[in-house]
Amino acid sequence: MNKIIKNLILTDIAFWTGWGMVTPVFAIFITDRIVGGTALTVGIAVAIYWLCRSLLVFPFAKIIDKYQGQKDDYLFLVSGNFLAALIPFGYIFAVYPWHIYILQVAYGIGMAMSFVGWRTIFTKNIIKGKEASQWAINEATLDLGIALAGIFTGLVITYWGYVVAFSIAGTLAMISVIVLLCLRKEIEGVFNRKQEVPFKPEAYKKAAIAIDLLEDDIASIYEKEGLKGLEKIKGVGKSIALSIEEYLKTGKIIFYEQLKKESPVNLEELLRVEGLGVKKIKKLWQELKIRNLKDLEKAIEDNKIAPLFGFGEKTEQNILESIKFLRQGQNKFLLRDVMKEIELVSERIKKIKEVVNFSVAGSARRRKEVIGDVDFLVSIEDISNKYIVEKIMNTFVTMDNVVKVIGKGETKSSIKTSNNLNMDLRLVSNSSFGAALQYFTGSKEHNIALRRIAIKLGYKLNEYGLFKGEKKIAGQTEEGIYEKLGLQFIPPELRENQGEINLAIKKEIPDLVDSIKGDLHCHTSYNGGEHTIEEMAEEAIKMGHSYLGITDHSKSLRIENGLDEKRLLEQKKEIDKLNKKYNNFRLLSGVEVDILKDGSLDISDDVLKVLDYVSISIHSGLKMTEEDMTKRILKAMDNPYVKTLNHPTGMILGKREGYKVDMEAIIKKAKERNIALEINSYRCDLNTQLAKIAKNEGIKLVINSDAHNKRELHNIKFGIYIARRAGLSKEDIYEI
Structure with missing residues (x-):
């Protein structure tokens, strides 16, 4: 349950607890205190209220539906509650039946306004898939408040009379108005952001493109210039700048997290399926309540997709093939999708002044199109300096994109990022950096082939260096390793044991393309x-x-x-x-x-x-x-x-x-x-x-x-x- 729903329920409890003190004694009040008040007077008063409310609810609803944004919803709710909260005070001063009739007209108008405003806001903020439980919570707490109010009213009137009872009732109803006024900015803020579709997503999209094209890291811009620096970026206004600031400080954006929670489907997961767009995903939810890949697979097994309008057997088969393809690549990442994250981590580690050598390793360094995780390698002058070691490891495990620290040690730390990508950072001495880089770059098959060559030459090769007996003869640089093995240097991209070793022996490694015109x-x-x-x-x-x-x-x-x-x-x-x-x-x-x-x-x-x-x-x-x-x-x-x-x-x-x-x-x-x-x-x-x-x-x-x-x-x-x-x-x- 989100904050808006909670606050709406609280205001409703206050309002109806107040009116719960009036309703049980309304008829007795008219016959006891109103001059000429009879059962007929009571009937007419009740009829006036319901006629006014029923006649006005529909036109008020049309007004709310006509205008975009949520200020009208909020205005109707607050105005309606305020008008209705005044009525119990009006009863105190009523003498004749026509006084009651006028008050009932006002009450009907107020409740018609309040009803459409409250229901609209509640409906728009309710978490999809939990509608029944949230309406039930509201009704249960409301009924309990009214029940307690009934007992309380009887006691108050018995000992202090109608004036005190109606004053308390009006005050409780007015409290709901005060609470709503205090929540104005929050309610309107959330609503307005939701209603800025369709142009709001486009604004975020344009801002994202501008940020992606920045030469400087956006975190550096914020550190130097704060919000004003962010607002200088093309397409970034105050609202988006505040969201960026929130993300840089906390690693998340609360509004975005709230939207994800309220969404009935895992949009990110389903959009990865070839042939599924937002409109089709919406239809699948509306027709079959499909939330995720698992639901989608079950629906295909039950042959429920093809009969839907706009789908058909061909589309169903294509979706199934795409799901199978996605399943094969689980726990794998496209290099292009995570390269930005790799670069951001790299920049942060390289900024540490004590770092002498730094490199990405593993399949990411070999530039494989699909990778499983990311390895980083760092060397410093004195690996026994615990202060520097702690500084580097702390920097790595406390980055904004870290959601889990898998392990933290003096030579290796492991993290999981917000995109579920595992990253390892290893710390080695300068004298072993080249050997470690060669070893952790891989591939495994390439490394096995190199070790065989080393053995034939009477050497031992591992991540610490190339050794002849106990003496290290190479290890500070990769080039030194390959040279001692009698090989031409092999670029990381070729290290798959697919012919590159023979080319290196013959000194025929090509000059690989590194740029184009x-x-x-x-x-x-x-x-x-x-x-x-x-x-x-x-x-x-x-x-x-x-x-x-x-x-x-x-x-x-x-x-x-x-x-x-x-x-x-x-x-x-x-x-x-x-x-x-x-x-x-x-x-x-x-x-x-x-x-x-x-x-x-x-x-x-x-x-x-x-x-x-x-x-x-x-x-x-x-x-x-x-x-x-x-x-x-x-x-x-x-x-x-x-x-x-x-x-x-x-x-x-x-x-x-x-x-x-x-x-x-x-x-x-x-x-x-x-x-x-x-x-x-x-x-x-x-x-x-x-x-x-x-x-x-x-x-x-x-x-x-x-x-x-x-x-x-x-x-x-x-x-x-x-x-x-x-x-x-x-x-x-x-x-x-």
């Missing part, structure tokens, strides 16, 4: 993107790119408002105009053409031939047979204007598997037609293995971001990681 796959506000062409270009220039290919979707992808021939030519004119203002940078007019089911392209050759760059992609019909899908793509690749094939297997890592396709045939066609295959940084498609095969066949590969906003342009580094793991050098990359 530009990006040939991004989207703008013309269709599925958030930013204009110019905004995307300015960001690319900041990143040091020499060019940026604008490749918005073509017309068949209606969900992304795909461009037809006319709009593509209009876009080209804008690009040509923008190019006149740039020096040492070029925008390319391009398109991501949809490959139709028959293998034809949905943009005419007359338009394709005037564009700077044409890429082709599959976005629909993903369930075709391998033979049909392969024929479809091969036919599209025969178009003379095609330069690249985007996300060739259709995979989205962590979300869905690719379609069935003969990649050997695709690679052969790419070589024949001199078409580059894409390493899509977002989808991780091509993957490392296929990129390596393509390289060995002499195929050029193009590394692209597939960015739909400025922030995502920076994700191109994840494509570079795949290229490095595949052993690609600069010469293997397709660039303009």
